[in-house]
Amino acid sequence: MKILLSPGKAWATRLDKRHFLIQYLKEKYKVIVVFCGLILCNFFLYFLYDVRMEPILYTSFLLILFVLPFAFWDMHRIYQKCRRLQDIGQMENPVMPDLWVAETLLEQDYQRVIKEALQAWQNERTRWREINAERDDYYTLWTHQIKTPIYSMDLMLQTGDTTPSKWKAELLQVSRYADMALKYLQLENQYSDLCLEQVKLLTVAQEAVRKHSVILIAKRLKIDLHDLEAEVLTDRKWLLFILEQLVSNAAKYTERGTIAIYQPAPLQICVSDTGMGIAAEDLPRLFEKGYTGFNGHIHQKSTGCGLYMCKKVSHLLGLTLSISSQVNIGTTVTINLPGDDFAAAD
Known part of the structure; x- marks a missing residue:
């Protein structure tokens, strides 16, 4: 009846029969009082009719x-229920309990509430296990990813290479990977971090290009920004x-x-390049965590975190991403904007 709980254990004490009996009598004291009152009434009625003591005692004994x-029977029934609850409480990994058949409406309600609460707990536990597993997988990939620029800088120190542009490029990669790690943590508390505002697409595109200017200049790549005069209602930092x-x-x-970077249509933003392209069989899986495709695997340039993060952020903002590519011709990534949140500029 009375079960003690302690930290680290579901049930700290065994069900003591003597203690159970005392608790049972305390719980049933009203029934006991009523029964004793009936016995006294029986004595009183027989006394009024001047009946001898033997019939009174005999009737009371019956x-x-x-x-x-x-x-x-009732004591045994409740004792078995308490033992069953104690066995359930001693499980290290609680599962849906196999309770007794409910005998009253109150027991039915209690069992229903217990099962619903345990099911909700199990669902929440499963959800957090999946979140933790996903986080572990991501940071495992991220750790391997950030090693590349660190090893490159270590190699430049050993060879005495002090070219500023090369050092800036590697530091930019380290900074970008650190930013990705922070963004991943922010995504877990995504709704409290959103700040919707009217964002000028041209300004955001220019800032994205400016951040990678060192690499772009080193490779002498041309940048073409056009048809970006519109505005979109979104979170600026996540779109960036x-x-x-x-x-x-x-x-x-x-x-x-x-x-x-351009707008082929009012509700689309495209980022295209004239690079090595992506094989057709790799396109459907590019947004999967850890998938690098043939080019990323052969050239050792990717661990599959960037597009995976883009996919998560796009869900947060209500955007959709699509990729089209041809090998040795180039790749185009299209950001499809939500129609209700888009406002064209004058």
Whole structure:
């Protein structure tokens, strides 16, 4: 009846029979009082009719003899229920309990509430396990990713290479990977971090290009920004994050030619390049976590985190991403804007 709980254990004590009996009598004291009152009434009525003591005692004994089996049966029934609850509480990994058949409407309601609460707890536990597993996988990939620029800088120190542009390019990669890690943490608390405002697309595109200017200049890539006079209602920093990742990927896989950011339609933004392109069989899986495709695997330039993060951010902003590409011709990533949140500039 009375079960003690302690930290680290579901149930700290075993169900003591003596303690159970005391608790049972306390719980049933009203029934006991009523029964004793009936016995006294029986004595009083027989006394009024001047009946001898023997019939009074005999009748009282029959009443007690009739009630005792039911009392023992009820005590045993409740004791078994308490033992069953104790066994459930001692499980290290609780599962949906196999409770007894409910005998009353109150027990039915209690069992329903217990099962619903346990199911909700199990669902929440499963959800957090998936979140933690996803986080572990991401940071495992991220750790391997950030090693590349660190090893490059270490190699430049060993060879005495002090070319400023090379050092800036590697530091930019470290800074970008650190920013990706912070953004990933922010995505877990995404709704409290959103700040919707009217954003000028041209300004955001220019900032994304400016952040990667060192790499773009080193490779002598041309930048083409056109038809970006519109505004969109969105979160500026998250949209900038998507464009930065797309520009970074375009610069990474383009050795010569042009990177363009433009609007082919009022509700679309495209980032295109004239790089090595992507094989058709790789296109459907590019947004998967850790998938690098043939080019990323062969050239050792990617661990598959950037586009995966872009996909998560696009869901947050209500955007959709699509990719079209041809090998040795180039790649175009299209950001489809939500119609209700778009406002064309005058």
